Amino acid sequence: MDPIIFMITTAGLDALVNAQGGSTEPIEVVSVGITANAFTMAPTISSLPGELKRIEAVSGQAVSETVIHMTAQDASTDIYELRGLGLYLADGTLFAVYSQPTPLFRKVSISFFLLALDIGFSSGVAGAITFGDTTFLLPPASETVKGVAEIADAAEAAAGADDQRIISPKKLRQVLDALGELIAPGSPNFSAAFTALLARTITGAGLASGGGNLTASRVISVLAASAADVVTGTAADKAVTPAALSGLARSLAQNGYVTLPGCGGLILQWGRFSAASNATSSTLFPTAFPNACFSVASAGGASGGADSQDNPPVLVTSSISQTGFSVFSADDSSAGHAYLAIGN
Structure with missing residues (x-):
């Protein structure tokens, strides 16, 4: 999913600047405020409009310079619609806010609220922000981050253009089978594929000799030196083996x-x-x-x-x-x- 872009408040920016300057501790988000109200985001906001509650079970991890993956959970029986979020620091400062007109989530009394979001910032501040609770995280998986990944469907696997989703063994087999049918004898593409394949050659060099194009099986050979060859010491096209050395008088x-x-x-x-x-x-x-x-x-x-x-x-x-x-x-x-x- 695309990151949700939070707006850093004036108070949050002051805390961040001081932290980056070394005059205070690094920024640490300890809770997430939630509200059912949609509001206009502004840097002057100091408290979350219509705040329903704060969730302290929140974890986060920077997955790039500008994006943090955040996870929050609410196991209560509360009922609400979520349209706005606020990130609070340990001293109660409202660090950043986000809101949208449509609900992000609807919680009923029997549901367990698990919120997993990618939070985007306009500048590279993600690495300067930590979270108070790191006991649970569900970051998006990447080549450098262990996390959650979506499995590609058949069309995405066949297209081969998505570098975010992962491919299952079944989908991979389908792609390979389709490739085999594409270049199988009798297929419209077989002639071109076979011609391209035959254009490839295997050639020996150095001690190795043999090879040729792929119209038939090819053998690469390396001649072994005899004990007599080792004694003479003049052949440049043979390999010395332990057997040849052990054959010396x-x-x-x-x-x-x-x-x-x-x-x-x-x-x-x-x-x-x-x-x-x-x-x-x-x-x-x-x-x-x-x-x-x-x-x-x-x-x-x-x-x-x-x-x-x-x-x-x-x-x-x-x-x-x-x-x-x-x-x-x-x-x-x-x-x-x-x-x-x-x-x-």
Whole structure:
């Protein structure tokens, strides 16, 4: 519904100006006066003409800068017609008034009076007004305010122009069914709709390939890299999967090796062995390098005797091959030895 435009009285305006200036407490409406009399609204009115009673069960909430949703209830057995309203502050000041010739509401003795109105103000003062009783509210629902909303009828749902009413699942189904009939084969609009649909295409890009127009089902494909592709590290049109990584050659043990992904087949190998005393000792890698061993980092250890500190095993560089290498030890006892080798 359109907001009912209240007129702020002179006394109400003074209170509002003082409140906005910070010299008084914020404006708080504590009751609503009602009258059966229609009257001419004027800012000089200080009391509601022909006031019947005041209702203190009143709540309100600003729903925009200029509109407040107000709810009031009267559970008495009083009988009256409502043509005018007045908003009263805690000190008895008549803050704002409204009147119209025709009744807003007719109450009989057995009825429960529940008044829900959207009150409009000509300027953005709604946020400066509070209500004394906030135990019940029925504000209009919006995207930011929880409240009451009207359900759209079939015509409003089909028109799709109303942003205030909500659509029920049943009405939504009716709209979707009607849309399906509109573009169904045999309908007058089918040809144009189908032509527009076929104009759409699905296209792969980057790692994805495939696609096409919608005349048939289309498949978008992404090629998976193999373990060999990961080792080589040159393919730019395949995706690396966990399965491809787990397929790389490796042995995680004290004497082991691993293939480094994306490095053109680079392999690391490591291990330990015992170097014989006063002799040359050879060891084999856990697996032979397919092409070459580039380098070996040798870590010799002394046997532990007092005469061994200057005689750790040393690498014989000329012995490095695809399959292993040798060390020479001048120690009188055998000694442990460790290494790290790199190749491809």
